[in-house]
Amino acid sequence: MKLTRNLAAAAYGVAAAAALGTLLSACGDFLKRDPVGVIGGEQLNTPTNVDGMVVSAYAALGNDHWITPYTSMWPYGDVRSGDAYKGGGGTGDLNDYNNLEQFVFTTPTTGVLDQMWFRLYVGVGRANDALRRLNEMTEAEYPARTTRQAEVRFIRGHFYFLLKTMYNRVPWIDETLPVTDYERTSNVALTNDALWQKIADDFQFAAANLPATQAQEGRVTKYAALAYLAKVQLYRAYVQNDQHTVTSVDQSKLQQVVQLADSVIGSGKYGLTADFAENFLWETEKNREAVFKINMSLADGTPNGRVDMGNGLNYSMAPGYGCCWFHIPSQNLINAFRTDAAGLPQFTTFNQMSLVDSADYWTSSVDPRVDHTVGIVSHPFKYDATFVFQPTWARTPQVYGTHSSMKELQHPKCSCLMAVGPFWASSKDIEAIRYADVLLWKAEALIELGRQNDALPIVNEVRARAASSTARLKYANGTPVSNYNVKPYTAASWTQEYARQALRWERRLEFAMEGSRFFDLVRWGVAAQTLNDYFAVEKTRHDYLRNAQFTAGRDEYLPIPQPQISFTQGLYQQNPGY
Secondary structure (H helix, E strand, O other): OEOHHHHHHHHHHHHHHHHHHHHHHHOHHHHOOOOOOOOOHHHHOOHHHHHHHHHHHHHHOOOOOOOOOOOOOHHHHHOOOOOEEEEOOOOOOOHHHHHHHHOOOOOOOOHHHHHHHHHHHHHHHHHHHHHHHHHOOOOOOOOOHHHHHHHHHHHHHHHHHHHHHHHOOOOOOOOOOOHHHHHHOOOOOOOHHHHHHHHHHHHHHHHHHOOOOOOOEOOOOHHHHHHHHHHHHHHHHEEEOOOOOEEEEOHHHHHHHHHHHHHHHHOOOOOOOOOHHHHHOHHHOOOOOEEEEEOOEOOOOOOOOEOOHHHHHHOOOOOOOOOOOEEEEOHHHHHHOEEOOOOOEOOOOHHHOOOOOOOHHHHOEEOOHHHHHEEOOOOEEOOEEEEEOOHHHOOOHHHHOOOEEOOOOOOOOOOOEEEEOOEEEEOOOEEEEEHHHHHHHHHHHHHHOOOHHHHHHHHHHHHHHHHOOOOOOEOOOOOEOOOEOOOOOOHHHOOHHHHHHHHHHHHHHHOOOOOOHHHHHHHHOOHHHHHHHHHHHHHHHOHHHOOOOOOOOOOOOOOOOHHHHHHOOOOOOOOOOO
């Protein structure tokens, strides 16, 4: 049975019961006795109810919203990275995200930043509440106790990873801290590395205590924890000073990344899908590439099901959708898919010619992943040769052009899709960590360790899958949609510097529009140079970006929301530059 059958109900029922029970229990002296029909906090400490609290923590993984998405992270990882324009009805539509895109107007009072902080800490809070109750039980009372503790610590680690990479300096609140001490816990009580270590500890505990497989689909496993720990250690390896400049790369952390990735790879449980498309289709969501995924569902007994609301604004104006065309691939990203005659990326010249019209995709050769990632006028959309992308599907082409995002969207005829108000959402599971991630994390660590020759076959494995992913990319008459040409890198030119450039390019193409690009740029220490180079050209293409500017030492992280600083009566310290 899928865990998701219980998730939507948990989001509303178990959490509410727990909150109400805790509140009423605290008022016990006043009430003298529990009212009939009310669940007290101590009454929840049974195996059945505690497991319900664990399910409630799982539910938080996908409880994001149109305005505050944290499953795909598209406003934070793509719109801020040069991979995407905000889109929508113009710059004033969700203006907070327009400000994030341009960097110069983001302030501590930007509303979506406080909403995001709140929602992520709700996830932390659910994990902590479940851990408190689990810690009060014995293995004899609850044989699954240690496994459930490991699951919940994985979930908490996930939310803290998002908080750390977005806001940098955040308070560590765990299950041992009394609620009364929350507002007295500083966001700088821990050093940068100490905070990273807390996050790593959660994943280390999870990896040590989770099974390799779970009977119930949706629960995390040992290998998901090992993969996430590799991700944490890779981020930690790029040591930053207080100005967010990368000052060194920790070789011991890189060695750990290689070892952790090898544990996942060596398990034999995962592999690249035969076709890149299989990662982005509901009907093929059960595949070997998903190392950690967030389960979604429909027809689970709740009004809206367990659907992906975080991407709901991104559907175009096409028939069957009709709203709202956010998250638009940038011209810079699209051009990055161009390849040369040897089938390799055009690292320095990719942006000198733009892929706009259908003919451009034949004048230049391209990586097939462009047609898996971008909705392109006159190209079939979502692998349907009868569903051809039209210029009218763009909502404000005069501002953002005529392209569309595609990976996170499902076909309008998919039984996984439903309308929620004016928006759309699907029950497609969200792959938070793909096997391709693990491969490229290992390759990156090897390159930084000076073992680039060991990384070469790994990078080429990912490219080979891209090259072979063309079967779905055809017109109705069977001809290819574009001129595809992707070839492996060769050892002859594979120096460390070239390998580093190739690896970073590969990550951009492989995970384009999946919400990770900005965080890669920050950990590599190249965000300012990359984004200001991007703005220099994009200003000539889109007038609304004329004032856009990335400020090094400030814009690598978001400001601490002012309402949170006020809540702690000034205890929280603001990030530099805000």
